[in-house]
Amino acid sequence: MKFSELEVSEEIRKATDRMGFTEMTPIQEQAIPVAKTGVDLIGQAQTGTGKTTAFGIPMIESADPSNYDIQGVVITPTRELAIQNAQELNALGYYKKVRTAAIYGGQDIQRQIRDLKKRPSIISATPGRLLDHIKRRTIRLDQIKIIVLDEADEMLNMGFIDDIHEILENTPEERQTLLFSATMPRPIQVLAEKFMRDPKKVQIKAKTLTVSLIEQNFVKVKEPDKFDALTRFLDIQMPERAIVFGRTKRRVDELMRALQKRGYEAEGIHGDLTQSKRDLVLRRFKQNEVKLLVATDVAARGLDISNVTHVYNFDLPQDPESYVHRIGRTGRAGKTGLALTFITPNEFPHLRSIERLTKQPMKQVSAPSYEEALAGQQKVAVDTLRSSLEKDNYHAYEAKAQELLSNNDAEDVVAAALKVLTKEPDTTPVRLTREAPLMVKRNSHHSQQHGSRGKGFYSRSREFEHRQNSGYRGRGRQRSQHF
Known part of the structure; x- marks a missing residue:
């Protein structure tokens, strides 16, 4: 299916043309029409299959740039993905004037606060830094319409599952939730059962x-x-x-x-x-x-x-x-x-x-x-x-x-x-x-079964790097003031 055949606003159509998109990927073709209806959705697909556009188009379509509240949130495991998602969402929202801000650890938090004062409609964030802003009251999620969990299994692997629960508890019950994950380990299934309402499922097999x-x-x-x-x-x-x-x-x-x-x-x-x-x-x-x-x-x-x-x-x-x-x-x-x-x-x-x-x-x-x-x-x-x-x-x-x-x-x-x-x-x-x-991850099967943060799943150096990148400082411990 071509993007030109998709029932979207003229602003989105112009944006996809500007980005050079012609043919839709399978996850885009199946997920976008379902997500546009406002129902919860679980999309199971590998990385690199066009998931950002699959959830990005429904997010941009539902956003109102004249409303100064944050209306959409994308949560991702790493700063690189938070930035990449924000770039693609900004490109998709170019003609509709829907702006997305990237919020992640490792960047000066005061700079992010200044960016938030410009009233973005959507934020693309890593879990640790998003929680920092929620606790500082520099981000309020009480008016959001849609939340996306991107690469949910990877966030589980990196030990963010408790943070995700805490973030979701700070959002309105009447929201749309889109969850994308390459695999569906038990803790992710539990998360979906707790926070999603009769989600539709879209599964794309690896080519x-x-x-x-x-x-x-x-x-x-x-x-x-x-x-x-x-x-x-x-x-x-x-x-x-x-x-x-x-x-x-x-x-x-x-x-x-x-x-x-x-x-x-x-x-x-x-x-x-x-x-x-x-x-x-x-x-x-x-x-x-x-x-x-x-x-x-x-x-x-x-x-x-x-x-x-x-x-x-x-x-x-x-x-x-x-x-x-x-x-x-x-x-x-x-x-x-x-x-x-x-x-x-x-x-x-x-x-x-x-x-x-x-x-x-x-x-x-x-x-x-x-x-x-x-x-x-x-x-x-x-x-x-x-x-x-x-x-x-x-x-x-x-x-x-x-x-x-x-x-x-x-x-x-x-x-x-x-x-x-x-x-x-x-x-x-x-x-x-x-x-x-x-x-690479170690003992993957065992850790996915138990949602473990335990030793041996990531090398210590890589785990530290991921968590520093995402603003993670560990639960129950004082968060570092170095951002």
């Missing part, structure tokens, strides 16, 4: 993955060495058109500047770009004015780009499904493609979870040395010279060639020409802010 035309490789590399490894692969592989994926907007900006500093034609795209800048970047990439597009997952959603020869996963995505979405940018229309993923030593469990999903093992390759990268660029120079000879368009330079040969050895002249043509690997120092490695 069969077709990645057979894509050569999938990975390279094991330490975080500080990743950028040098990337540039050496670029020097050897010489992609005609490639996408480099970073996990965060900061990473994309830093990668783009670092690549440009070393002489590569690169542009970046992420959710903070204006529509005009986004259009300019995509136009330059499509017209081969730049060969490298550095992007976040959310910015790459829905991009209509063909002839991508290489995908480089500089950072692992948050989930295996996003990996499939990323590499699907290449290997299209019967053409082969290459996907290369950079793995730090403690991210191997995440790599294995990706292989289980794709049912295809990745081949390990070694990071090239400087000498190998130089040899790759020298080959390009030789090929360029040979191509010029074949074109037979160099006769205007024969007099100069004879002049050079009269005073120099022919081998020296050719060597000098090749050196001029060769883009020698640039070793200009660059510095990228370190991104914490991803860790």
Whole structure:
């Protein structure tokens, strides 16, 4: 089903056109018409299936921008998802003038309070920071019409289930509740039974993955060495058109500047770009004015780009499904493609979870040395010279060639020409802010059964990082004043 066939307001239709949406995903096609009727809904679908738009369109449609109360809340497990959801909701609400604010831990709370004074209609929040605002009375949920629990099973996994109960108890009984989850462990079922009224259920099965035309490789590399490894692969592989994926907007900006500093034609795209800048970047990439597009997952959603020869996963995505979405940018229309993923030593469990999903093992390759990268660029120079000879368009330079040969050895002249043509690997120092490695869940079955916050479910470092990102400080303990 196409978005143009959906019964929505003209403002929503214009917004989806502006965002480049044409075909609806299965979760969007099934969930939007049900949610628009105002009933409670449980949507079971994997990450990366278009859930934000599935709940976003009903939220925007029900919101009244002239009403200064908060009318909708989306609760998500991580700050990254809170920001991504807010960006997409703002894009959907652009013509209706429905504004969404992102509320999450790790950002100055006073800045968020100032943003809340601008009266957003919707907030996209992590549980810990949302509770902070509720207790400060800077957010009131007594007038909300709709609440969304996004990735509910992940919030359970991260120990937020009690916070979710507390938040829902602060909302009106006469509200619409939409719950989205990839799995339905018992604690999530209990949550639904307690807080939802006769919910309709929509379940989308994961699609069969077709990645057979894509050569999938990975390279094991330490975080500080990743950028040098990337540039050496670029020097050897010489992609005609490639996408480099970073996990965060900061990473994309830093990668783009670092690549440009070393002489590569690169542009970046992420959710903070204006529509005009986004259009300019995509136009330059499509017209081969730049060969490298550095992007976040959310910015790459829905991009209509063909002839991508290489995908480089500089950072692992948050989930295996996003990996499939990323590499699907290449290997299209019967053409082969290459996907290369950079793995730090403690991210191997995440790599294995990706292989289980794709049912295809990745081949390990070694990071090239400087000498190998130089040899790759020298080959390009030789090929360029040979191509010029074949074109037979160099006769205007024969007099100069004879002049050079009269005073120099022919081998020296050719060597000098090749050196001029060769883009020698640039070793200009660059510095990228370190991104914490991803860790996969452990003892998943046991923890989902018991809703445990216990040890061994997440590595301690990753659990701390997630909770810091989401403003979580633990129940029954004093909350930190550092935001």
